[in-house]
Amino acid sequence: MKPVHTLALGLALSAALLGGPARAAGASDTDAERAARWQEIAKSIFGDRKIEPTDTLVKIDAPARALDAALVPITLTMPEKDKIKAIHFVIDDNPSPYAAHISFGPAADPAELKLRVRVNNYTNVHAVAETRDGGLYEATQFVKASGGCSAPMGMSDEEAMKGMGDMRMKFAEGQPGKPVEATLMIRHPNFSGMQMNQVTRDYTPARYINKLTVTRGDQTVFTLDGDISISSNPVIGFGLNPEGKGPIKVAASDNQGGRWEHSFTVPSPSN
Template structure:
């Protein structure tokens, strides 16, 4: 999605979706409202492409009630991973519902993804799997949370921005050539949502968020991530890849204000 399209998307969804269900509506009415909202969001993101409900191609592990609405752990699982081209994570009631779009490269193992997100209010979270033949399949989970998008990123904006762009990578033990292995990427970045108030100036901090992350090894892409304000402060991404050769893993990250950072990480291959 191009920058101008992203701004239009954000503005339109703020207008369409930031009003919650009225107090006193019963459960069936609330469910109907949530389904109508999801259909509106799906139409906006995917145009006229059909999104088919599924429990087989993708699932969501999410807390029913978030302990911290600004750091909600989400795991997406794709049992038939060889069929998956990309996944979309949509937080229906957030001001900008499309939290992330992750496209898998040839060096990826698309079985699972782990992310941390902001959740602004009680909401359905939808995961949409795009298969290699171009079809879309969705599953949903309901999460109770409040205020995740306006929670401060730190004691002050300056403190939150210290070390911005620094990265760390953790690898699972016994990483072996040609065998899927897990890794976790952590990026130091405040991911300002535009809804957070600077406690010193009492003004809202302009949005500044990680917009693109590309992870590769050698000439093989592992995955590409397009993000938005719903990713948490200091975004973390857990993924699986298939190690090939001695080349380090290279990460290139950029944000919506033109910041760009690159870092490489040696893969600790097992010797036996």
């Protein structure tokens, strides 16, 4: 499996050589054009592995029309969670289509995952579930949005970077024997490299979280490999196996060598 950022660069170069996104992306594309683009992306990520459609292994909940293209909420549900090893999330018409690869560990309850992404064009989004027996199964949804990857932060770069790496975590009230719902919030601008500094009129260099590892005790909850399609100040909702023990440790790193760690105590469930 190719690292997300390496794949994104390869796709961007290929698209530039072929006249790709500037030519192909947009609201007027036909279903055949979108299908052909997905086949190219899927081959770049998965090679010749077969991907089957599914209505049960993974489902996408995304707005049909985004209110804010730079903060598009995505919920992925996995009704047959015990079969799921990993999820690959792809935004077909983004400059960097391979938005995230999430691998679940034994401390995870992978029934649901929430995140916020940038969407740069009217596009299909794909969630590919990778099962423990090596199968690949896809769900697809069409999202109407425009300009999410180049949308300015609304503040200076310096302000956007203040407190970079700060983390918070919220827990829903839990019950004994039930999965624990957690929400991780990380302060980081996740600059896409396509945003223009409103003062200097220069493009801000890309700086984004490319690796996130969440553990509980000595067990992995999940790892996330990301790219520029993850929104600024990432917010990720996930589930914890109720049998897990110990504090949660989060380690995040970005493509410019930044690294941050933080630990959180999981509250005891209510009776």
